[in-house]
Amino acid sequence: MASNEEVPTLYDWAGGVEAFERLTEVFYAKVKKDDLIGPLFEHMDPGHPKYVAMWLSEVFGGPKRYTEERGGYPHMLSQHLGKGISEPQRRRWVNLLMDAADEVDLPGDPEFRAAFAGYIEWGTRLAVHNSQPGATPPTKAPVPRWGWGVAPPYQP
Numbered sequence: 001m002a003s004n005e006e007v008p009t010l011y012d013w014a015g016g017v018e019a020f021e022r023l024t025e026v027f028y029a030k031v032k033k034d035d036l037i038g039p040l041f042e043h044m045d046p047g048h049p050k051y052v053a054m055w056l057s058e059v060f061g062g063p064k065r066y067t068e069e070r071g072g073y074p075h076m077l078s079q080h081l082g083k084g085i086s087e088p089q090r091r092r093w094v095n096l097l098m099d100a101a102d103e104v105d106l107p108g109d110p111e112f113r114a115a116f117a118g119y120i121e122w123g124t125r126l127a128v129h130n131s132q133p134g135a136t137p138p139t140k141a142p143v144p145r146w147g148w149g150v151a152p153p154y155q156p
């Protein structure tokens with residue numbers, strides 16, 4: 001069995017920042033055309049796909065660029081506050097992201113996809129919660145760092 005030092009980060013396993021940038025580019029092209037969530041992103045910053053790629057890269061063990069260059073967790077939180085995201089909108093966001101993950105060929109192995117889906121499920125549910133009127137989420141926190149959980153990558 002591999003020792004801890006030999007277990008790559010999810011970021012490296014995915015293919016690094018280029019992989020996440022391909023993912024978010026395809027994903028937000030779908031989002032913009034979507035009837036249910038497109039309107040939420042009507043005034044989206046043109047840099048948005050790249051910023052979310054930076055966020056995901058940091059979460060999955062890559063460089064801490066979102067924290068250093070983009071305001072970290074407080075900035076991400078501020079972007080969701082008051083948006084009143086509904087459960088159907090959350091689910092559409094997840095579905096489109098998973099479609100994009102297949103289209104850009106993110107690794108399809110069960111261990112990677114389970115860890116990836118685990119973070120996305122967690123993060124989107126928090127986004128819904130934090131975006132409701134009157135929500136009082138913590139205003140300061142580190143960007144989360146997500147790992148493989150109970151199933152490290154299969155490396156024969």
Ligand code: HEM
Nearest residue numbers: 040043044045051055076079085089090093120123124127
């Ligand atoms: C794991 C789940 C999620 C992550 C990691 C995430 C990440 C982010 C980040 C990092 C930003 C700020 C980008 C910047 O620096 O400018 C942002 C903004 C935003 N997010 Fe999310 N988000 C998630 C879920 C959602 C969901 C479920 C929705 C709605 C269906 C949503 C809607 C938005 C909107 C509307 C903005 C502002 C876009 C703009 O006008 O520029 N997010 N998100």
